[in-house]
Amino acid sequence: GAVVSQHPSWVICKSGTSVKIECRSLDFQATTMFWYRQFPKQSLMLMATSNEGSKATYEQGVEKDKFLINHASLTLSTLTVTSAHPEDSSFYICSAPPTGGNQPQHFGDGTRLSIL
Amino acid sequence: KQEVTQIPAALSVPEGENLVLNCSFTDSAIYNLQWFRQDPGKGLTSLLLIQSSQREQTSGRLNASLDKSSGRSTLYIAASQPGDSATYLCAVYANSKLTFGKGITLSVRP
Numbered sequence: 001g002a003v004v005s006q007h008p009s010w011v012i013c014k015s016g017t018s019v020k021i022e023c024r025s026l027d028f029q030a031t032t033m034f035w036y037r038q039f040p041k042q043s044l045m046l047m048a049t050s051n052e053g054s055k056a057t058y059e060q061g062v063e064k065d066k067f068l069i070n071h072a073s074l075t076l077s078t079l080t081v082t083s084a085h086p087e088d089s090s091f092y093i094c095s096a097p098p099t100g101g102n103q104p105q106h107f108g109d110g111t112r113l114s115i116l
Numbered sequence: 117k118q119e120v121t122q123i124p125a126a127l128s129v130p131e132g133e134n135l136v137l138n139c140s141f142t143d144s145a146i147y148n149l150q151w152f153r154q155d156p157g158k159g160l161t162s163l164l165l166i167q168s169s170q171r172e173q174t175s176g177r178l179n180a181s182l183d184k185s186s187g188r189s190t191l192y193i194a195a196s197q198p199g200d201s202a203t204y205l206c207a208v209y210a211n212s213k214l215t216f217g218k219g220i221t222l223s224v225r226p
Contacts, residue, residue, distance in 0.1 A: 043216040093159055104150050104162035
């Protein structure tokens, strides 16, 4: 079964709305989670690294004030797209590294965000 | 900066063929390399993970090889089936980050 749960799976909303996406680790604790964005026919691009109890680390070119990340517990990280615009429409995926090394990361099922 | 390339972007084969998907990366200082499968509109399913010290990994009809010094990996799919149709992504893990290729969209015709 899924070890990382991402919710919602699909969002359609009006321009200017803020949208929150949740990423939960179901049966393990994740001090770190990763947020990716994927445009059609493109690679997954890392947006930011979410760190439990501290500030997220953003990749170059990603607006911190636009994409708010909160990692308030060891099983939950949230990504809020603030004042979303059509250009923010994309597929957002989170992942969490497993405890112990040398294992593949667990990915959520992704969130399809469509801004009208 | 690490770059991962997967060519071609799309591939169509008849059912039953054995096929090879290629992946190349520019910086050989990697921790591991992973192959993922992505179905349309879905998240990622991990297929195989190869540590930097390993040469290959096998799971069922899938075999992945790694030549770190030349910056190449291949995913071999034996006896392809229509259910194998999906996008296959290669990703390298280094400096606490996964860097993905754009993927190869595979279509297996019945």
